[in-house]
Amino acid sequence: MDTTAHIGLTEETDPYCLTAEDAVRMLSGAPWRRYAVIGDSLSAGTGDPSPGYLDQGWSDRLAGILRRVQPDLEYLNTAEVGVTTGETLDKQAGPMLEFAPDLLHVPCGANDIIRRRPDFGEIEATLRRMYDLAAGTCATLTTFTLGRAFVVPVFPDWRDRITTLNDMVRRLAAEYGAVVIDMWSHPVNDRDTLLSADRIHFSTSGQAVMAAEMVKALAGVLGRDRSGSGEDAPRHT
Template sequence: MSYRSYVAIGDSFTEGLNDPLLADPPVVAGQVTRYRGWADRVAERLAEQEPGFAYANLAIRGKLIDQIVESQVPQAVEMRPDLISFCAGGNDLLRPGADPDRMAKKLASAVRTLRGSGAEVLLFTGMDPRDTPIMRVARGKFAIFFMHVRGIADLYGCRLVDIWSLQALRDWRAWSADRLHLNAEGHRIVAGKVLDVLGVPSDDWRMTWPAREKVDARLKRREDVQWVREHLAPWVGRRVRGTSSGDDLDPKRPGLTPLS
């Protein structure tokens, strides 16, 4: 199927953290690095097949599902694209008291609205958190929500990208130093899977990682301590303050414009 336009909505996963657009982004105080990510990679491939292909990415890091539904969904509907991708819920599920059933009802209502615009809708399960200590305790909630996502995809005739079973992402070499976001290689793998679901030939997601040497236990402990100091502590601090890394940020591609 050929798509002439595509709008991506969601949080940091769809914004593209941590896949810098530049191989060596400059370090400037107060500057927000522009990220590429799987959605940009998919759009680039789709643009090769359709002259004049237009793309918008409304995703902003840290957003909760209610915020995405309230702000990004109406914008996407107004643009009337051929294809809309919607991935959300991870930020909600990491918070105490998250209710996956309520979240699913919110998602279903939004998907009904998106499908009503005539667009093809792409939904996602998320990564199985069993290998991530901070997220493992909420694995049950993740599983319940993503089972709902599967049901919603079936009910409304959406295409589903199953990240939960994507084995290539089980290796830490697909993840950035914060252990919560994919790196460039991880985003490349996801883009390959998305393209495959859309019927565009791609085997990138079928890759297997070469064997690696066993990591020294002392080095691993030092890395864990560094991760707590540089990534976990700031994340917990934002939760306590009720702030988000995406506060005051605008979408990187707010308009549905041709992709050069």
């Protein structure tokens, strides 16, 4: 369990956060100049403010870091609260393709499983259509797994739904060469201050941690270790 959960952390003292300076150093020389984010509220970085943390979602945070690395960075975020993967394709694919990203974040299908009896075969087929489209951009692809703190009590099988969806996301991401930021097992899930009032979305303290994990993962894409140094980390293709 995260033993720092109750001691009033701030962004400066949170061991899972990165300073802006460290994040910029880790991504120095990064080639991305057209960053796009599609999907739902998790892609948008929706969440309540946390005392001691910048009131900003993970995706906007990352765009700010990338813009310090590449001042001419273009950023498109079409994410919309409540949309499914199918609705993301219907509403957001066109603007994303027109934007022609070289770094693209795709959703993990959280809203696809909020139904009485989710059809996981259909969900996988829809996610695959999204990955086919995303891969056609030749952009570096990123996605998340859902955190275990994310709970919808009305569904008694919710944990099984999450693990099934996360396994699907990991499998598709591996097939398409996407970078997966695995929030399921992250110790931040043990913090009692992690979730917003809706008990679904990460508060901005969690958004800061997700942004840090994204920076670390992208540093890995650049062939660096999680501290941003060296050339010994495996490259994602």
